[in-house]
Amino acid sequence: MDSLPVRTGRQTVTISFAGFNRAWAAWIAGRLEQHGHRVVYQRWNPLPGARLDESLRDLLLAPGPVLLVISDSYLQLGPRTRDEWDSALREVVAPHQDRFAAVSVTTSTPPTTMAVLAPADLTGVDATEAERLLLARLGLPATPVEESEQRMRSASRFPSDAPRVWGGIPRRNSRFTGREHLLSTVYEQLLDAGVVTLYGMPGVGKTQLAAEYAHRFGSEYDVVWWVNAGKRTTFRQGLAELAPRLELSTGAEYGERLRAVRDSLRHGTPYARWLLILDGADEPDQIADLLPTGPGHLLITSRNSARAAHSSMLLEVPVYDRHESVALIRRRAPRLTEAEADRLAEVLEDLPLLLDQMAGWLNDSGTSVNEYLELLRGDQSSVTVPSEFPLAFRTAWSVLLNKLRESSPESVALLRLCTFFAPGFVPVHILRETTAEELPEPVARLLNDPQVWHRAIDQLRQYSVVRPEPGGDNTSGGYVYLHRMVHQIVRNDMSDEDRQEFAGMVRRALIAADPGRPADTDAWPHYAEIVPHLEYADTLRDTDPAVHALVLHCLRFLYLSGEYGAGVRLAEQVLPAWQDRPGRPDDLLWELGHHYANLLRACGEYRHSEAVSRAAVEQYRAAGGSRSTGYLRAVGGLAADLRALARYDEALSLSREAYDGYRRQLGEASPRSLAARNNLAVSLRLLGRYQDALEVDRRTLDDRRRFLGAGDVWTLYSEIFRATDLRLLGRYAEAASLQERSVREHRKVVGAHHPQTLRAEHNLALCLYRSGSRDRAAPLFGRALERCERVLGETDPLTLILAASRSCFARAYGDIDEARELSESVITRYEQLLGPTHPYTAGARTNHALILRGVGERQQAYALAEQSLTDMSRAVGPDHPWTLGCAINASALRDLVGDPESAVALSRDTAARATVSVGATHPLTLSARVALSADLRVLRERREADAVEAEAVQALAMTLGPRHFHTVSARSRARPSWDFEPQTT
Structure with missing residues (x-):
């Protein structure tokens, strides 16, 4: 049968599809509606126990032709055997060939009796050919139709066309089960509201649901991008990494890339159909200011239902319905009967993560359900479970960990190491880059023998304990995803001695991963990867100087990359730990205070930063260190705080003290002396003493040109200040001439989007404006402000x-x-x-x-x-x-x-x-x-x-x-x- 009888006029076509293939159903419906036909959706989801022939016969109640969208998911839902399908097709479809039609969207070989449907194969062809085959199979005329530009923009994308940008999405879970109603609800709410948050207790499958949504509906988008939103730094990094994939013209700074991405998404250029998935946004207030808006869709997973405060539709992800639990268990452990699966689901409280892990272990171990239930009843393990987790986790995980210790001790070692990273995406490649000499022999063998590594991680993957992630592979090691619930349980199931040993290994790995260059933008991705794990590896209380250097480098990175809030939070965690440590060197605490004050100042917390800076100055004086460069740096920081607070006279006095001190200790040519002299001029300028500021800035500029070179970034900075002084004194033409040349140098040396270049362009705009060159000043004002908002x-x-x-x-x-x-x-x-x-x-x-x-x-x-x-x-x-x-x-x-x-x-x-x-x-x-x-x-x-x-x-x-x-x-x-x-x- 090549097609249904030729039909004329407007038809009502019922499309029967598995939820997995919703994108195909939407595209087919769109093409039929464009040809003037009416479409009825019928999601194929026969319940376990329902007769397959009766479910097919129910489709005949619909008017007009019935189109089956055949795929692996369509055939397996239930689950159903090939024998069941053969029987149902003979009994229902064969006698009603004039009512049934089918298209195939799978490359798998269908049951032999599926030939009665003569499905049109839509795989491997383009959209035009697929539309021709579809209409021919339904016996509908393929009359050309005109489509408006607006209709074309809003039409569903052809499902075989992959999104133009696809990144970070977890591999598709071939064992994903159920959740059809939830997926449909997410789809509908995203169309309606644009932002949906999936929330629920740990282990219910929020991340799995979001990943399945991306794979199932991804073809409807031009951009599908997954971001780990557990920490602000990782969220910021993940979103910024979208910039080059969107081919946005930006510099290297993450702040600039991030704002370019947000602008692109907000305006829908170059792509209006985008899906951004934020996984693990459990502290939404930390990232609320970074959330993009625009014509696309935002899907968020969170344990925090307070996300509603940010205009999101809330959708709770509950535990499985019992029939879903049974279906998952039987897919993971086909040897179990339906009754055994039901008993197991009841004991494990229908929690998807636990069902997946325990069913996988049962299938491989040969243990019967009765024996397993006896183990659960008899287990007296001390495994502790946080109150937010179901109690079933304690006994179930006790059994699984005991069996893993017996069968694969390397897997347990790897799992324990992972718990001293932050939960979520674990960069296990950092572990593998640690030299063997620094690790105990069993762990060294695990990390350095590819076969042992592969066996351990494959064992954990097999039991759904970890999930390998894009960015690495199972053999060489890259990233694995470790669920927060598993993370806490395994971490709690260790003695203090083991905990200290494993944490020490991870600390050494983080130290080895430190590039040692926090000011180098090329090293920033490495620091962004390190920062979320500092707390979990117990670095904040470590007395190792190498750990101290790592923490300080991370604070410096957070300041330079514009992550001021995250830097303040890290500094506030470190500060009490270092303050309470007996025998700690004062200069270490002062160094921490310097970074803390810088971060507070950058956040606009000037009064707080003043208190930190003043405390450091007083501590230096009390310790007799008022001649040290550390003291002078603290004095300079305090002067900056006071300038921001408009206490200009006091700031001037401290600026003079810092400059005089550096000049005596390091000489006039020292970069620190020149910087202190520059800040002295800033204090003078704020007091309205423009002529005095000009004289100081003139000397500083001359000396910087002589000692640092004409193209040095600090020399260029001095050019801005000297031109500013000239302008404030009314010497507009002279100021404009100097600043115009300086802008050209800034663009060449640090780039058009660097904040210092924006400052130079702004000053040039003011010089031209005051000189009367309105037409030249106007575009500079607009461009500089637009880029500054994007960059900073x-x-x-x-x-x-x-x-x-x-x-x-x-x-x-x-x-x-x-x-x-x-x-x-x-x-x-x-x-x-x-x-x-x-x-x-x-x-x-x-x-x-x-x-x-x-x-x-x-x-x-x-x-x-x-x-x-x-x-x-x-x-x-x-x-x-x-x-x-x-x-x-x-x-x-x-x-x-x-x-x-x-x-x-x-x-x-x-x-x-x-x-x-x-x-x-x-x-x-x-x-x-x-x-x-x-x-x-x-x-x-x-x-x-x-x-x-x-x-x-x-x-x-x-x-x-x-x-x-x-x-x-x-x-x-x-x-x-x-x-x-x-x-x-």
């Missing part, structure tokens, strides 16, 4: 600096809506990061007051400008350039709300103070004088106003040029305003 994140201090500048530029040149949105965001973040009275918060508010004035909200603008002036004056004093700038803005708003006398008084005082603070010809002073002339005209004091204006315009023409926009604006009597610009601290 939206809350990074540099991102906030760039966002503030972009907002001011947008306000000045017409995009008031963009300016307002950015400005409101900057204010909110500064309030959260620094507090409501910090000068940066006050400065952001004065910028926002100008926006409110621009949209006609005068009273709100006036109130905000006055608040900013008051807060800024309290924070940095009445003579600081920032306070004087706030005063220029406030005086303009006093005029607008009808208080010209107060405006004149404020403008007059501002102009006088600015003359003393920054000089008579500085642009800030001249702006204050132009503002004063405008305020005087409101009071009809024309003679004084004309005189003040003429003097200011003449000075502007001499300093900036007669055609500079500030000069032109003053000549046309436009009221000047001032933009607050946050500075690097």
Whole structure:
């Protein structure tokens, strides 16, 4: 039979498919619907005990032709024998050949009697040919149809077309059983909500369910990517590794790759149909800020049902239904009867992981179910089980471990070693790279004899204790997956002596895996792999100096790679362990404190980092180490904290102390001395002492060029600061010339996406903006901010600096809506990061007051400008350039709300103070004088106003040029305003 009788008109086709083949059913349905036919889905899942012929006969109740999607899964569900199928096909299908049709999506040989269905083979052909064969088999006309672009984008992908990107998915479990309703529910909820979390107690098969979903429905996606989400560092690394697979143009930094991936997924470019699976996200708050959004699907496994707080659909994964338990046991142990499988499932409480492990062992051991149940009843093992695990685990695992000790002691040794890594993905290749001399003989034989290794890991795999994972193979060793429940039980089932011995082996392996180069981005993947295992290998309490070096290297890596939160958590675990250790060297604790303070500072925890830095300074002084370089480093760190907290005078004093100390001990040419001198200039700049900062930065730049070279990254850093000083002094053209050349060097030396390059481009944009080159400045502002958000994140201090500048530029040149949105965001973040009275918060508010004035909200603008002036004056004093700038803005708003006398008084005082603070010809002073002339005209004091204006315009023409926009604006009597610009601290 080649096809059903030719049919015309609209048909109703019933598609009978195993859940395993849902992707094929969806594609077939899509093609039939496109040709105008109606489709009814019928998932084939006959229960054990149901007659196969009756299940097939039930299909005849549906109208129209019935299409069977034949696969291994379709034939085996039940499970069913070939004899059963032969009988049912003869009895039901043969008499109704006009109603049944079939397509084959398997390369396996079907039962002989399946020929009665004459299935069309859809394997090994493309989508066009498969559609032709499908329609021909159903006797339907293959009339060409036009498809809209939107329809083509939303249509199901052809199942034989593999996803364009596929990574990290566990190998398909050939023994996966049941869960059909759950899989269908996941599919439907992902279509509806986009984000689904599978949660449940350990051992119920959340990971297996997610893996089966990926394999079963993966053909419907262009991208399927699996990420271990148990730790923030591994999640960040796994997601970042998607960047090159998406062919995204990024640098080497993980932070940049991560944000590029999130942008790509959010916008659906280059692929809108993506599936991201986050496995083991048991602490969702740690990764909540990294979760991608967009048109794709997010499937999460977690023991933590609180994931609902992050807009996820929750789906509980329960233990098996009894018929599923029986089916799994009989697939794992075919020799068991249905009644024996039922008894075993009852005792093991229908827990999938335990059923799989124990049924596998029973099948291989020859032990009867009765004998096994007797073992369970008689076992008096001390194996302890955490309260969250079913009690059946204690006795069942006791029996299995005892048998493994007898039959395969190497397997037990390997399993115990694995428990001193974090649960989940265990990098056993790290163990195998450890030299044999450092290991006890039995373990050395295990790791160095491929046959012993293969036998041990195969034994564990056979009993579903571990699962080999992509990235390694069973022979050479790579990665294995160890379930959290197994991890805890095996780890608890050891004496203290054994625990210390195995933990020591893993520590030595981690030490050997340390590249020793935390600043080298090429080494970062190695550190990302090491960090999650530090706690489990008991490294935090080890007294070995090599372990100390490993921990410090990991902290340095976390800081440089932008994983500040994870670094803080690690440091806070290490700190009490090292503090309480008798006889520990002070310099070790001070080194830890240095990294801890850096991480806190990077997180914006300035008060906390100040406390850590100050404690280190005081401890150094108490120990008589105030002349050491460690002390000077602590002093420099404290100065950085105080700069961030706007305690600029104290920061300047400490900056001088650090610089003088390094200069005396190491000389002027030392990189540390040059860095300390650079920080001295930063402190001066924040105090508004721009000329003094310029002199220090000029010397530092000259010395860095001489001692470090013109292309050194620190030399380039000094170029940014010198150009900044020149710009803040009003020497715009000179600053732009220096910064333009420096930007070219930055792009060549450190790359276009490096944070320092972004800082250089931002400074160039400001130089061009102040010089009047608006058209050249505009794209630089936009590109620098966009890349900074991608590389560093939206809350990074540099991102906030760039966002503030972009907002001011947008306000000045017409995009008031963009300016307002950015400005409101900057204010909110500064309030959260620094507090409501910090000068940066006050400065952001004065910028926002100008926006409110621009949209006609005068009273709100006036109130905000006055608040900013008051807060800024309290924070940095009445003579600081920032306070004087706030005063220029406030005086303009006093005029607008009808208080010209107060405006004149404020403008007059501002102009006088600015003359003393920054000089008579500085642009800030001249702006204050132009503002004063405008305020005087409101009071009809024309003679004084004309005189003040003429003097200011003449000075502007001499300093900036007669055609500079500030000069032109003053000549046309436009009221000047001032933009607050946050500075690097």
